[in-house]
Every structure is written in C-alpha cells, then in structure tokens.
Amino acid sequence: MSGAPAQGPGFRRGRRIGVDVGDARIGVASSDPDGMLATPVETVPAGGKSLARLVALAEEYQVVEVVVGLPRSMNGGEGPAAAKVRRYAGELAARLAAGPAPVPVRLVDERMSTVTAAQGLRAAGRNSKKGRSVIDQAAAVVILQSALEREKSTGRPPGQPVDPSGVGPEG
Template sequence: MSGVRPGVRLAVDVGRARVGLAASDPAGSLAFPVETLPRSSDIVGRIASEAAERNALEIVVGLPVSLSGGDTPSTADARDVAAALAAASTVPVRLVDERLSTRSAQSALHSAGRTTRSSRSVVDQVAAVIILQHALDSERSGGRPPGVVVEPN
C-alpha cells in the first residue's frame, strides 16, 4: 500500500451560487468541512488566502463532468476558477473528477435527517469533503497525486 504525501490539502467545490471548502489533516489522511462561501468576485482571493493560512500543499478543485466523462455546463466554470487559483496561489492546483459528489453529499445529509432546505448552507462543504477524501484515497491506493495540475492563466 502506497503512502500519501504529508501536508494539508484544500478542496474546492465550485458552484454557481456557493463554493464549498474542505481541508485535510496535516498527514493527508482525513478530509473535513471548512466553510461555504457565497460566490463573489473575490472568491479566488478568498480561497488563495485560506490555502496560504493553512500552509496547504495543494488546492484540489472538483471538475464536474457528466457520467460519460464529458463536459457539463459547470465544467468550464470550474476550469476557469482553477486556472485563476493557479495564477493567484503559490501552491499547485489540481483538477479532479467530481462525478456525483454533490448528489452523494445531498444523500448523506438526507440520511442524517437533514432536509434539502436545511442542508443548503453545508451541502457544498460536504461535496468538497467528498472530493478531497476521494483524492486522498486515490493517492493512497495509486501512489500518485490525483487529477491534473492546472497551469495558471
């Protein structure tokens, strides 16, 4: 079994109205929710600041693709945010496949007794946790960092 590079990761679930953030522990073992930010013109600066404050090893951005692996209406938006983050941050930014992360987050919250309405403020954080935990598990099992490194704009 391969290891995971030590270091905190910050994960981003990019949405049209909100952006969910999650982080890992310093060992890169466990992902946990951080916060949900309203989508604003300074979202990239806020995420880059959070990564710097946490001394993050990298930023992982979820790439929403269809079940068949094709682009969705949100794919270009996530790519644009990731490229802007790569330009604004001093750490690498990686795009990772996030198929079904929001649905999985909604399902998990529903199973915990939360309604869709009461979950709105945290569903993006939970989706970011799912994206990050998948990335950590993928690195652990494959021995390589997950996803694709994004080049700055």
C-alpha cells in the same frame, strides 16, 4: 509503534483543501496533514471576492495543494459547467502561484459528489433544503476525501494539474 499513519510510497504529506465550485456558493473542505480525513471548512459566496478568500484559506491552512472538483457528465464528457470550473481553477492557480509559497491546483473528477453529499446528510438526519451551504461543504469533503484515497491507493497525485499561466492543464 511510532503512531505515523501507513501511507503508500508515493503519498505526499501535507494539508490540502478541496473546493466545490458552484454558481452561487463554493464549498471548502480541508484535510489533516497526514491526508487521512477531509472535514468541512466553510462556504464562500461565489463572486468577485471568492478567489481572495480561497487564497487566504490556503495560506491560513498552510496547504501543499488545492483540489478543485471538475463537473463531468456521467459519460465523462465536459459541458459549460466544466469549462467555467476550469477557468476558475486557472485563476485560482495563477493567484496561488504568485504568492510567497506557491501552491499547486489540481482538477479532479467530481461526478456524483453533490448527490453523495446530499445522501449522506439525509442519512444523518439533515434537511438538504435548509442547508444548501452545508451541502456545498459536504460535496467539497467528498471531492477531497476521494482525491486523498486515490493518491494513497495509486501513489500518484490525483486528477490533473492546472497550469497557473491560465493556458490549460499542465501535461
């Protein structure tokens, strides 16, 4: 045995980061280079310096892609929170495209990621009230792990690419 993980024919090898954008905090998770497991990285305070920190993390982890959770309603619709995340992802995509090694950004459906993360933390005996930043990281893990699994099962990149020109999703 070579020890290489079995991946679908379309799986792209390389480390990714997952991002859960919130009004106060941004949870960040990373995957291993084989895309098997997403793990928490850190919680970035939302605001002016958050984009620079995410670009720095993308460079530090030498990622091949950034996956941003897109909040949708249970029926799949998008409201003001989704519009805000789309704008943020566009700004992030523009910054990452301008770097020495351009990194694509993809939006993936994040329905229930925070709920799933909070339930997992409660099951592990963690108090969610004391660890909001931990929930943000755990939500980023849920978003990224879901994206990795979707790509492995379909052989296609998950979600939709973000146009780095800021015009909207690529088609």
